[in-house]
Amino acid sequence: MRVQSRVLNAVEQDLKKAGFPPLAWYDALLELSRAPTGELRPVELEKQMLLPQYSTSRLIDRLVDEGLAARRECKMDKRGQFVEITEAGRELQKKMWSAYSAVIEKHVGSKLSDADAIKLCGLLDRLGCCSGGETPSLAAKDGALAR
Amino acid sequence: MRVQSRVLNAVEQDLKKAGFPPLAWYDALLELSRAPTGELRPVELEKQMLLPQYSTSRLIDRLVDEGLAARRECKMDKRGQFVEITEAGRELQKKMWSAYSAVIEKHVGSKLSDADAIKLCGLLDRLGCCSGGETPSLAAKDGALAR
DNA sequence: TCAACATTGATGCACATGCATCAAGTGCGC
């Protein structure tokens, strides 16, 4: 808990100093940009990001306000909607990644060998396994770098 | 990050369902109860808990409101004060620990062998080492259990 | 000694979050 709080804090702080929005924005933009069509249902986003429903709803509000994403109606389910990333959103995601990756390297990568990182992922995965479901497992580190 | 968020969430949720206050209260009470005299300067608490100054100040407000701690004047430095845990505070800390330890066991202990837990601590310590200072290191797991 | 600076702790204000609840829409069983 202490380590996580310290590291996350340091990372958020560095990003803020570089003039970027909070990490949650990046995570959302990343998920959207990874979707094959560039759009997701809020419900999907919610599950990806481990956020409560209302929190997702408000995050989307902000992204839309800033022109980083757009709400699209969902024809097969009129309750729902799609959230689509805009060009501006994709650009911000990329710019944030170049800063973010450097910050991660500084606070995490530089302190752990690749082998250690893999060990760490393995141990942590065991803690997450109960309610998570789909076992993302060991692709974790490479996945992160491929962001 | 995902694992931490999931585990912390689960733990906080379980504690809340059992009718207990947030974990931060426990952490504060624990630090106070561990102090030889049962009192600490807010500044000390702040460092122990990795909390911003104003956050500590407000946490203390709430503890005092609930009669779990009391503010005492500090004679050697009239700006400052001491925060002293009350009997009620010590009792709550103990009651919370019996629930808390069970919850930790459920969400963490039961998923990791002792050897793995030590490995995990070792790896995490390396991430925390930059700004932390006093290297609490490997006593981590035993320390936790001795709470 | 005294001015400049640092430390301690509190607080006003804007903004974020959690909770409960709502409206709208879906789909299932009958």
Added chain:
DNA sequence: GCGCACTTGATGCATGTGCATCAATGTTGA
């Protein structure tokens, strides 16, 4: 086809957090 339970997403309200700043005291150095 109809009622009823469920899903989806938004929102009002109370509470919590972050930031900036303040008042009070302590410390340092010329």
